[in-house]
Amino acid sequence: MRIPKLMLGAAIAASLSLGASGANAADLIAIITPSHDNPFFKAEADGAKAKADALGYETIVLVHNDDANKQSQLIDTAIARGAKAIILDNAGADATVAAVQKAKTANVPSFLIDREINATGVAVAQIVSNNYQGAQLGAQEFVRLMGEKGNFVELVGKESDTNAGIRSKGYHDIIDDYPEMKMVARQSANWSQPEAYAKMESILQANPGIKGVISGNDTMAMGAWAALAAAGRKDVIVVGFDGSNDVRDSIKSGGIKATVLQPAYRQAEIAVEQADKYIKTKTAPAQEKQLMDCVLVTPENAGKLETFALTN
Incomplete structure (x- = not known):
């Protein structure tokens, strides 16, 4: 069947438009944590995603289940997808160093939360609870x-x-x-x-x-x-x-x-905020390792606790 020139032109324009929108799509941030069966790790992922969404990023949320090999594969996925940054709660202080170095070599900066790795100068930030x-x-x-x-x-x-x-x-x-x-x-x-x-x-x-x-x-x-x-x-x-x-x-x-x-949700938000600044200005935080103080929760203040944060 012959397609009228007018329709053909419209189809070409539409495909060009789709291609352009794909090329100009929002930058991607990869969020990788242990299993969301643990509400702490789910709160991290939720906090990072909410902040990234608010800042206009696309996100992929991935789970490594504390398996260093799976974590390495997920970092490969983030690199292949062209992620502009990785937010990571890692799968082992020693086992993770090579994977984060791999991302750095591919010019994908990593912002670690909750758990440190046994190396400095590989991740841009390590934001952990004290x-x-x-x-x-x-x-x-x-x-x-x-x-x-x-x-x-x-x-x-x-x-x-x-x-x-x-x-x-x-x-x-x-x-x-x-x-x-x-x-x-x-x-x-x-x-x-x-x-x-x-x-x-x-x-x-x-x-x-x-x-x-x-x-x-x-x-x-x-x-x-x-x-x-x-x-x-x-x-x-x-x-x-x-x-x-x-x-x-x-x-x-x-x-x-x-x-x-330990403020899991806020920690993840801070990691995304620092990633956003790094993506836009190549400005790293003043310190790679950043400690956030913890708070004792007892019957006196338990009513103010919601999703790893104390409300006023």
């Missing part, structure tokens, strides 16, 4: 709630995650000053709620006289609390770390006693 300061806040409250004595358990995060070690050190630099507080078990539950539940069940069987549990994050704290509640041990003091809505609700209902808020 995990040591936050852990000390949590430990001080834990000691107070315990009355400065009693047997307790520590649940530790993923061993490959720098934050797990920093938080544990922060806890012990406070707790170990109290000789009547005795740690009877210390196990990693890999930031996982089901794993924490199972570990808590077995720890409780071996140590029925425990008085407290201090956890490296809220997800493990929720697993521990569920196991304690199932065993009829709601008398055990549990303190978490992150500031999730789930733990907020538990604190308000008299379950978990306290947590430490």
Whole structure:
């Protein structure tokens, strides 16, 4: 069938118009985090996407599930898609260095949030919570709630995650000053709620006289609390770390006693703001490593907590 010249011209114009709009499409920012099953990481992704959308960027939101190989593939995807920046909560302090270097070599700057890597000068920014300061806040409250004595358990995060070690050190630099507080078990539950539940069940069987549990994050704290509640041990003091809505609700209902808020949503927003400035002016932040202080959350201020941020 012959196409009339007028229609053909319109079709060509339309295709040129589409090509032009594609060429002038908004710049892309890639947002890569661990699994959104953990509300902390979902809050990061949501905060970064909302800020990027507000600044006029297109976004792709990807999940590496703490798998360094998958993370490397996702960074390849971001590079191939022509991303102007990567916002990354990484899959390992050592394992991530090469992937971020790969992005840098491809002229795609990375802005890290939540977790540091064991290298400087590779990412443009590393914006992290002051995990040591936050852990000390949590430990001080834990000691107070315990009355400065009693047997307790520590649940530790993923061993490959720098934050797990920093938080544990922060806890012990406070707790170990109290000789009547005795740690009877210390196990990693890999930031996982089901794993924490199972570990808590077995720890409780071996140590029925425990008085407290201090956890490296809220997800493990929720697993521990569920196991304690199932065993009829709601008398055990549990303190978490992150500031999730789930733990907020538990604190308000008299379950978990306290947590430490790290501002995940705001951290992600700041990363995008710094990426935007870098994309437009090639201006890097004054410091690559930036610490944000954490805040203790107790029954007194839990009502102000919403999605890893305190409202006024």
